Amino acid sequence: MADSGEASADVGSSLPKSWKIALAIGAPIAIGVAVGAFYYSRRRSDLSSGEKGGKTQTKGKAKQGEPTAHAAAADERTPEEKAQGSKNKGNKYFKAGRYEQAIACYNEAIELVPLDKTKDLSTFYQNRAAAHEQLKNYAQVVTDCTKALELNARYVKALFRRAKAFENMNQKMACLEDTTAVCILENFSHNQSMLLADKMLKELGKEKAQQRYKERVPSLPSGQFIRSYFSSFSDDGISRSSNDYNDEGAGDVGNTGYRKAHRLFTNGDYNGVIEACDEEINTDGDKLAEALLMRATFYLLMGQAAEARPDLDRLIGMDESSKKLRANALIKRGSMHMQEGNSSDAMNDFATAVRIDPDNADIYHHRGQLNLLLDRIDDAAQDFEKCNKLNSNFALAHAQYSYAKYRLALVHQSPMQLHTAMQELENSTKKFPTCAEAFALYAQAQSDQGQFHVADEYFQKAIALEPDNPTAYVHRGLLHLSWKKDADGAIAMIQKALEIDSKCDFAYETLGTIEVQRGNMSAAKSYFEKAIDLARTEMEMSHLFSLSVAAEAQRNVTTKYNITPPSPIL
Numbered sequence: 001m002a003d004s005g006e007a008s009a010d011v012g013s014s015l016p017k018s019w020k021i022a023l024a025i026g027a028p029i030a031i032g033v034a035v036g037a038f039y040y041s042r043r044r045s046d047l048s049s050g051e052k053g054g055k056t057q058t059k060g061k062a063k064q065g066e067p068t069a070h071a072a073a074a075d076e077r078t079p080e081e082k083a084q085g086s087k088n089k090g091n092k093y094f095k096a097g098r099y100e101q102a103i104a105c106y107n108e109a110i111e112l113v114p115l116d117k118t119k120d121l122s123t124f125y126q127n128r129a130a131a132h133e134q135l136k137n138y139a140q141v142v143t144d145c146t147k148a149l150e151l152n153a154r155y156v157k158a159l160f161r162r163a164k165a166f167e168n169m170n171q172k173m174a175c176l177e178d179t180t181a182v183c184i185l186e187n188f189s190h191n192q193s194m195l196l197a198d199k200m201l202k203e204l205g206k207e208k209a210q211q212r213y214k215e216r217v218p219s220l221p222s223g224q225f226i227r228s229y230f231s232s233f234s235d236d237g238i239s240r241s242s243n244d245y246n247d248e249g250a251g252d253v254g255n256t257g258y259r260k261a262h263r264l265f266t267n268g269d270y271n272g273v274i275e276a277c278d279e280e281i282n283t284d285g286d287k288l289a290e291a292l293l294m295r296a297t298f299y300l301l302m303g304q305a306a307e308a309r310p311d312l313d314r315l316i317g318m319d320e321s322s323k324k325l326r327a328n329a330l331i332k333r334g335s336m337h338m339q340e341g342n343s344s345d346a347m348n349d350f351a352t353a354v355r356i357d358p359d360n361a362d363i364y365h366h367r368g369q370l371n372l373l374l375d376r377i378d379d380a381a382q383d384f385e386k387c388n389k390l391n392s393n394f395a396l397a398h399a400q401y402s403y404a405k406y407r408l409a410l411v412h413q414s415p416m417q418l419h420t421a422m423q424e425l426e427n428s429t430k431k432f433p434t435c436a437e438a439f440a441l442y443a444q445a446q447s448d449q450g451q452f453h454v455a456d457e458y459f460q461k462a463i464a465l466e467p468d469n470p471t472a473y474v475h476r477g478l479l480h481l482s483w484k485k486d487a488d489g490a491i492a493m494i495q496k497a498l499e500i501d502s503k504c505d506f507a508y509e510t511l512g513t514i515e516v517q518r519g520n521m522s523a524a525k526s527y528f529e530k531a532i533d534l535a536r537t538e539m540e541m542s543h544l545f546s547l548s549v550a551a552e553a554q555r556n557v558t559t560k561y562n563i564t565p566p567s568p569i570l
């Protein structure tokens, strides 16, 4: 399981993104997707080349042992035997915790051993590295391990020891490369190296994201994305064209401030919205609360959490303004906390929203999605249920309630519940025949169940209902990948998503994971880089950087150790 704190909650966890999250949770992120896929393919490929080196050396050593029979009791030991003797002495000191003495013995062994006994020599260097490790001489550990590896390139112990030394020296990339090599050489069965790789990927992802996020140029996502985000609220107090401002005052008041912002918004002219809100806010207009909420929402859509926060804080603190607006601000601030990895702050905001406006269906709808994200399926189902009770016409929430029940049936491993949940999902497509998400969620569940034909049919229906939504194409591509193992076909479908929305980071991320699965690490890395350029939040970036660096490390390792890239599994 992925650790949910890392999963990227999107700006409003609008539905399309929540599948992305569901997928991320279904398959462990970072190490799971990138390294794990490699593992899968690796198992099916031939590792014989990897094994040869070791075996021949072992044989050689056995032969070398023969002359020992000649040697009498007298001290006529060969240099090689003397070296072994020093090493054994060193090992005894090592076990007794006397590392300086152990090092002296290994020095002796290294001096004595004939240069052609490369296997022995590399062992002595590795042992000396182990002693230096105990003394925290990490630079020495690296030097000795490097010597050991020059003599025996696939010496896993030396590789892992060097990885740990690099970790201690805070050389994360070098650490990652070595620990990735261990993962691959050991078929991903070396738990400690898997954990270390995972840790490095997370830390590197975080570091790189911190840097990149500062440099990014904020831009609005596609119009489709913005509309889909707003449609994840049944009533936010700003996006519906309620009459509250048209009716009042003279006709032309609509040309400034919030009124202008709202008109631009309604016309899909999103670029001027923030500026028009600025006007309202700077002049302390009568639509201050609405303007704050609208501006904060657009900042969030552009991934500018720091700019959104003061507006949300201010609105939430305005006791006199409408509870609907304040509850909506709390939902958005809560989702923001979630993106920052602070789920307790997120849940606090949702709890406050419930206190302020207990019958607001949107609160439960969005909290349900966060609970789904946190793998609290029971809580999610309860939230969606409440949302449905409050607003039975909220198609999206209805479909998600059914989907949560489906997930719950999986958790409970109950065939009965599963059957009912599948029926309900199907029913929700009948009840809401124009709700694309209902079709897509049903398709997703059918796909999980291996019912690929039905799944494909419903994904196609979802696409027909919402042809400008790129995510459905990506999901259909993924379906084809599991169904027909046809990477090129899947890629073609996903390319279609990019034709529709060239800013669809989800499509780029998915293309990257497909390339990882067929061992095409350079291509994978460049897709992940494209997704990074489009990512809106630092956490999303961090996750994508982890994937990108994982692909890079695997590319480096397969090249360096001349491991044939896994035979394509797709």
Ligand SMILES: *[C@@H]1O[C@H](CO)[C@@H](O)[C@H](O)[C@H]1NC(C)=O
Pocket: 042, 043, 044, 045, 047, 048, 051, 185, 186, 187
């Ligand atoms: C790794 O897996 C391959 C194929 O299953 C096998 O031939 C090889 O011996 C394994 N190597 C190790 C180090 O476990």
Ligand SMILES: *[C@@H]1O[C@H](CO)[C@@H](O)[C@H](O)[C@H]1NC(C)=O
Pocket: 191
């Ligand atoms: C490695 O992890 C696997 C799966 O999590 C576990 O079954 C196994 O006991 C672990 N091995 C070690 C040596 O920790």
Ligand SMILES: *[C@@H]1O[C@H](CO)[C@@H](O)[C@H](O)[C@H]1NC(C)=O
Pocket: 341, 342, 343, 344, 345
């Ligand atoms: C969440 O934020 C609060 C303060 O706002 C802080 O006390 C807490 O430690 C944070 N939790 C995490 C997991 O970052």
Ligand SMILES: *[C@@H]1O[C@H](CO)[C@@H](O)[C@H](O)[C@H]1NC(C)=O
Pocket: 420, 421, 423, 424, 427
């Ligand atoms: C689905 O709809 C059918 C027909 O309307 C109905 O008989 C059935 O009880 C519904 N199933 C569920 C689980 O809601």
Ligand SMILES: *[C@@H]1O[C@H](CO)[C@@H](O)[C@H](O)[C@H]1NC(C)=O
Pocket: 515, 518, 520, 523
């Ligand atoms: C690797 O990726 C590139 C770019 O996507 C693609 O053209 C090429 O066919 C891929 N190669 C393999 C072996 O999958």
Ligand SMILES: *[C@@H]1O[C@H](CO)[C@@H](O)[C@H](O)[C@H]1NC(C)=O
Pocket: 173, 174, 176, 177, 549, 552, 553, 556
């Ligand atoms: C991959 O190799 C390049 C060139 O040697 C190096 O700069 C980079 O740090 C390596 N990346 C990783 C993740 O190992």
